[in-house]
Amino acid sequence: MKKTLNVTWLGEQRYxxxxxxxxxxxxxxxxxxxxxxxxxxxxxxxxxCTAVDVVDIMAKRRTPLATYRIEVEGERAETHPKRYTRITVRHIGSGEGVSAEALHKAALLSHEKYCSVAASLNSEIHVEASVE
Incomplete structure (x- = not known):
């Protein structure tokens, strides 16, 4: 399945x-x-990406989240291309019957199996550039 996004320059450094x-x-x-x-x-x-999975997993387990947020923090390399060298994702949620263990399991399942963004970051992606 292909996904497309057309990006247009709006001036300055805005797209x-x-x-x-x-x-x-x-x-x-x-x-x-x-x-x-x-x-x-x-x-x-x-x-x-992971939030969508976690909310869905918790609902399917009949322990829906009443509150939920994610804190994500990235550490970048000092030299170019200054890529992320480490990303920390903290899942913070609560609700009736929601345990820390259940939330942890849902987050791991998302990061290890379902989240396509996490999988893309964990793999080698072939990027092809062309000029017209």
Whole structure:
């Protein structure tokens, strides 16, 4: 299955991504920062990908989350390309019947099996660049 996103430069260091169904993603590396930076978008993609899984897993186990948030922190290399060398994802949730152990199991299941963003970050991805 292919996914596409067309990214258009808006000036300065601001870009908008548009997917085939019309949703937009504003990426902004300019000093004003009206959107998120590319690296913040990567952290956000990981956090929301795993959040979708965890919320679903907990609901299927009949212990739905009443509150839930993810704190994600990335450590970057000092030299270019300044990639993330470590990412820490903290799942914080509560609800009736929700135990720390159950939330931990759901988070592990997401990170190890279901979250496509986590799997992409853990693998070697062949990136091909072309110019037109």
């Amino acid at each position: 908008v991504g548009l997917n085939p169904t019309g949703q937009q993603l504003l990426i902004d590396n300019s000093p004003l920062k009206i959107g998120v930076s590319p690296m913040d978008a990567l952290l956000g993609a990981l956090a929301t």
